[in-house]
Each structure stands twice: as structure tokens, then as C-alpha cells.
Amino acid sequence: MNKKIDLESPLQRVHLPIESANGLPNECYTERSAFDRDRELVFAPGWTCIGFGSDVPADWAVPVELMGLPLLITRDKNETVRVFHNVCSHRGMQLVTEAGRLGTGLIRCKYHSWAYDFEGNLRGTPMIGGVDQNEHKDFDPAVNGLREIPSALWMDNIFINLSSDAQPFDEFLAPLMQRWSKWVTPESLLELQPATTHGKMELSVNSNWKLAIENFLEAYHLPWVHPTLNSYSPLSEHYDIERGENFAGQGSSNYQSPAGANSTLSTWPAEQTRFAEYPVLYPNALFGLQADHFFTMTILPISETQSVERVQLMFLGEVATDDKYSEHRKSVLENWREVFLEDVFAVEGMQQGRRSPAYQGGVFSPVMDQHTLHFHRWVAKRLEPASDSE
Ligand code: FES
Numbered sequence: 001m002n003k004k005i006d007l008e009s010p011l012q013r014v015h016l017p018i019e020s021a022n023g024l025p026n027e028c029y030t031e032r033s034a035f036d037r038d039r040e041l042v043f044a045p046g047w048t049c050i051g052f053g054s055d056v057p058a059d060w061a062v063p064v065e066l067m068g069l070p071l072l073i074t075r076d077k078n079e080t081v082r083v084f085h086n087v088c089s090h091r092g093m094q095l096v097t098e099a100g101r102l103g104t105g106l107i108r109c110k111y112h113s114w115a116y117d118f119e120g121n122l123r124g125t126p127m128i129g130g131v132d133q134n135e136h137k138d139f140d141p142a143v144n145g146l147r148e149i150p151s152a153l154w155m156d157n158i159f160i161n162l163s164s165d166a167q168p169f170d171e172f173l174a175p176l177m178q179r180w181s182k183w184v185t186p187e188s189l190l191e192l193q194p195a196t197t198h199g200k201m202e203l204s205v206n207s208n209w210k211l212a213i214e215n216f217l218e219a220y221h222l223p224w225v226h227p228t229l230n231s232y233s234p235l236s237e238h239y240d241i242e243r244g245e246n247f248a249g250q251g252s253s254n255y256q257s258p259a260g261a262n263s264t265l266s267t268w269p270a271e272q273t274r275f276a277e278y279p280v281l282y283p284n285a286l287f288g289l290q291a292d293h294f295f296t297m298t299i300l301p302i303s304e305t306q307s308v309e310r311v312q313l314m315f316l317g318e319v320a321t322d323d324k325y326s327e328h329r330k331s332v333l334e335n336w337r338e339v340f341l342e343d344v345f346a347v348e349g350m351q352q353g354r355r356s357p358a359y360q361g362g363v364f365s366p367v368m369d370q371h372t373l374h375f376h377r378w379v380a381k382r383l384e385p386a387s388d389s390e
């Protein structure tokens with residue numbers, strides 16, 4: 001980095017060489033104002049995963065929240081998924097409060113019954129011009145539809161770009177796909193489908209979202225936090241994924257496919273099925289790519305000290321859907337649940353520790369914590385315009 005580092009600025013100390021760097025200051029994990037800044041400066045400008053396409057059947061509208069913002073996901077009869085701000089253009093009523101099917105094809109506000117179609121167009125404004133007058137010469141419905149947010153559906157993950165000015169989604173994804181090109185292609189990934197049963201789980205953690213990310217980025221804690229996993233996939237057989245512009249993570253060279261289904265992705269070389277990778281696509285999409293299944297964990301920040309982790313598994317062909325593989329899906333899901341639950345105390349413990357003024361961002365293992373620092377630098381770069389102006 002060319003800019004001179006201001007050693008008095010806690011945020012800039014992340015840019016020092018790893019041996020002398022400190023991590024993000026406590027305030028980034030404990031303050032409401034930092035949470036709001038994360039939303040505006042870290043999440044809004046990029047691509048954020050807000051949930052799964054399989055949560056939204058055709059002809060449904062599903063309300064979700066991202067960091068306090070009410071959003072609405074719809075899927076029309078042609079299977080097109082869209083994301084809107086979940087607010088009526090009239091008096092600002094939250095439009096949809098419960099997930100459900102919209103048999104009429106219209107999303108109707110419960111306050112004055114204005115109605116929108118699945119493309120967000122305003123289709124009905126009853127009595128806007130007085131009793132029995134559903135139009136008014138000075139009111140143009142065409143400019144008063146729902147506000148759509150750019151979105152993309154990839155591996156059943158719904159990504160949105162709140163600021164509307166991010167790079168195109170395909171460009172955002174390209175570095176990771178490039179890395180994975182030795183195993184998969186965009187086409188072969190389509191062989192994976194969301195599991196129809198035993199495919200989802202959700203965990204609430206009492207921590208800032210960043211700590212869940214940081215924990216996923218490193219394998220250093222494996223011997224102490226995941227003794228079972230470490231017994232068959234030890235730390236010595238984990239490796240660091242090279243750090244990209246917008247991702248980092250770890251891989252295993254000794255992944256063992258669970259018994260019960262033995263198909264693998266068609267493009268995956270047979271001699272490499274022991275490889276598996278666990279990157280974070282910044283800011284909040286965590287992936288597990290294995291030859292026989294895939295998972296996404298999306299970290300949804302709820303407050304500065306609370307997050308929700310939502311996980312979805314995908315399998316190959318009928319392994320994803322057929323009843324005869326139900327037990328297999330269940331055992332894979334339960335294995336991951338065990339691993340992810342083991343991490344909760346660590347993530348929550350780090351949150352507790354950040355209440356201490358004796359901790360000032362901490363220090364890093366120059367070998368084992370490189371990804372954590374990579375993430376801190378990525379976050380700090382996005383926060384710096386705000387911190388400079390303070
Ligand atoms: S607030 Fe929605 S119709 Fe009035």
C-alpha cells in the first residue's frame with residue numbers, strides 16, 4: 001500500500017506487516033454506529049448473500065431483513081427471482097410481513113390496498129382520486145412502483161447489491177470460479193441441487209458478524225475446537241487458499257466423502273476427490289466445495305452483537321431429492337451441525353472479550369492468521385473513508 005500508515009489510527013494498524021499489525025479495534029464489534037457503518041460501507045457496495053432461492057417457491061413473496069432493512073424476495077410464475085425494498089410507495093407501510101403464495105399475482109398493501117405486480121409495477125391505486133376513482137390525472141403509477149435491488153442467483157444463493165453500483169455479479173464471482181476451475185465449471189455446478197429434506201439449518205450466535213467470518217477463515221483452532229474432525233482431517237492436511245481480491249479461506253487435502261452416496265461432480269478428476277475448499281466470499285458468503293456436495297453458510301448480521309448463520313446443503317442429482325438418500329443427507333447435515341456448533345463458544349467468547357479495554361485488536365500468528373488479517377484489511381479499506389472524515 002502506497003499511503004502512509006497512521007500508527008495512531010487503530011483502523012490503519014491492520015495495514016502494518018503481520019508481525020506488528022493489530023486487528024480491527026473493539027468498537028468495530030461492539031458499537032451500534034459501527035454496525036450501521038458496516039451496512040453502508042462494507043455490505044451495501046458489494047454483493048451480499050441474503051438467503052436461498054429454495055426458500056421462495058414460484059408465485060411466492062418472502063419478507064427478509066438485512067441489517068434492519070426490510071426486503072422482499074419474490075419469484076414469479078416464470079421462476080424469475082427479484083428482490084425489492086419491502087415498503088409501500090404510498091405511506092411507507094411495510095408491504096409484506098409473512099411469507100406466502102400470491103394467487104392473484106399481486107402484492108397488495110394492507111393499509112390502502114395499493115397493489116404491485118411481481119415486477120414491482122404499481123397496478124392498483126383504489127380510490128386515489130376519490131370514492132370510486134381509481135386514478136388521478138396528477139398521479140403517475142409508472143414512477144411509483146416498488147424499488148428493486150439488483151440481485152443474482154448462484155448455487156441457489158440470492159445475492160443483492162444494495163448500492164446498485166457494484167461490479168457485475170459474474171465479475172465478482174470470477175476469481176473464485178477461476179480458482180475452482182481445476183475441479184468444476186459453471187455448467188457442472190448445475191449438477192448440484194438444494195437438498196429437498198435435511199438441507200437447511202440455522203444457528204443464532206451472540207457475536208458480531210465479523211467474528212463468525214474470521215473463525216471460518218482459519219484452521220488454526222482445529223485441534224482444540226474440533227477434535228473429532230481433526231482426528232480424520234488433521235490440521236497438517238489443511239492448507240491456505242491463496243488470498244484473492246474478495247475471498248480467502250482454507251482447504252483440506254484429506255476430505256473423506258461420507259458413506260451412503262458415491263457420485264461426484266462430472267468434471268472433478270477422480271484422483272482429486274480428497275480435496276475440499278472452504279472459502280469466504282466477502283463479506284458474508286461461506287462455502288464448502290466437495291466433490292460430492294456443496295454448502296453455503298450465509299452470515300446475517302442482526303445487531304452489533306448478534307448474528308444468524310443460515311446453512312444450505314446441495315447434492316448431486318437424486319442424492320439431493322430422492323427419499324432413498326434421506327438418511328445420507330441427514331448424516332451429512334448433522335456432521336456439519338456438530339462442527340458448526342463446536343465453533344459457537346469460540347465466536348461468542350471473542351465477542352465477550354471485546355468488551356475489555358485491555359484488548360486493542362490483538363496480534364496475529366504470522367503463519368496461521370494471515371487470512372484473518374486479510375479480511376481485516378479488506379474491511380478497513382471499506383471503512384476508511386468514514387474514519388478519515390471523523
Ligand atoms: S401505505 Fe400502502 S397503500 Fe397506503
Ligand SMILES: [Fe+2]
Nearest residue numbers: 215225226343
Ligand atoms: Fe471451526
